[in-house]
Amino acid sequence: MPTYKLSYFDVRAYAEPARILFHLAGVPFDDHRFPHGDGTWEKLKDKTPFGQVPVLYVDGFEIPQSAAIIRYLANKFGYAGKTPEEQAWADAIVDQFKDFMSLFREFKLAQKAGKSDVEIAKVASEVAIPARDSYFEIITNLLEKSKSGFLVGDGLTFADIVVVESLTNLEKVHFFDASEHPKLAALREKIYAIPAIKSWVDIRPDTIY
Amino acid sequence: MPTYKLSYFDVRAYAEPARILFHLAGVPFDDHRFPHGDGTWEKLKDKTPFGQVPVLYVDGFEIPQSAAIIRYLANKFGYAGKTPEEQAWADAIVDQFKDFMSLFREFKLAQKAGKSDVEIAKVASEVAIPARDSYFEIITNLLEKSKSGFLVGDGLTFADIVVVESLTNLEKVHFFDASEHPKLAALREKIYAIPAIKSWVDIRPDTIY
Known part of the structure; x- marks a missing residue:
């Protein structure tokens, strides 16, 4: 199984549906959260593909944009629709x-x-x-x-x-x-x-x- | 092959990528266009799933939202990415x-x-x-x-x-x-x-x- 890491602020917002999909599928992931204003985001920003979070790392491979992340996981875990x-x-x-x-x-x-x-x-x-x-x-x-x-x-x-x-x-x-x-x-x-x-x-x- | 109809205003905007995909794939479709202000849209609006166009009709089955339409066609025609x-x-x-x-x-x-x-x-x-x-x-x-x-x-x-x-x-x-x-x-x-x-x-x- 790949190693998943989901990076986002310490809020639900745009990352939460992805977190729910992991829990639903019973797939372990690193729920990497950081508070606003502690400097983590400022350091991470330039390393993200689009200067934004959430970013999903799949064995290190980066996927940006919340809807793309959710759709990717939904396809993997069987929640993207049957047809x-x-x-x-x-x-x-x-x-x-x-x-x-x-x-x-x-x-x-x-x-x-x-x-x-x-x-x-x-x-x-x-x-x-x-x-x-x-x-x-x-x-x-x-x-x-x-x-x-x-x-x-x-x-x-x-x-x-x-x-x-x-x-x-x-x-x-x-x-x-x-x-x-x-x-x-x-x-x-x-x-x-x-x-x-x-x-x-x-x-x-x-x-x- | 299914019968495709794409309904939208007579502009490129949110329908054009779908039109291009049809032409690229060589798949015939009804490029249903209507001008702003001739009353067609006012009649059609309430019949669309979300009160919006573009809508793609696949053998009559409706798909709303431009990105969903494009992704659907890209998957059908082989332009959605290889992995x-x-x-x-x-x-x-x-x-x-x-x-x-x-x-x-x-x-x-x-x-x-x-x-x-x-x-x-x-x-x-x-x-x-x-x-x-x-x-x-x-x-x-x-x-x-x-x-x-x-x-x-x-x-x-x-x-x-x-x-x-x-x-x-x-x-x-x-x-x-x-x-x-x-x-x-x-x-x-x-x-x-x-x-x-x-x-x-x-x-x-x-x-x-």
């Missing part, structure tokens, strides 16, 4: 999440930039909330059509994991209320009830994002 | 392009919103140009390390097509000057010289993006 069409749908859902995040990012940047409450509220109501509503509607529609309760086909794919983690992250910043979205909440319960996922989620570091 | 690791790299490059576009989008939105020249110039200098420079640097570094002249491994992948089309689109809006980026220009020449691509690029509709 080319299922795989395309899992991909499309993850891309939809990425599109949402590129809009939601504007809200996070406004917060980070220390903008006024009025300005932050404006970005929230004009950009972040409509983007979230559209994303939730797409996922909810898929779940309404699903016979299995999973987003794609009749089994777990990396798309379920990415979406569920996005809900948990949005909940932490008060952009997801499980009681208002029963279909989304049910998906999260279903995924977090899978024993190999549950045992990790129960003990993972409790970070804000 | 799981090559595929992950092609994926990562396309994701990097998407990340760039999510920043570059702010510039396009400022233009669309009819903001003042000063405001547009501010978004260009603070967001769009740094994002472009970072994207170009990443791609140029990959090409400097490449022995084949392709971005991944020793052959053409969908990542080359996505990157090359991004250069052509950026050139049209004066954000890419081939004379300043010889490595990027050489990649584009190499890809556009492939006979099955050349014969399409030579005759394709000349749209602004």
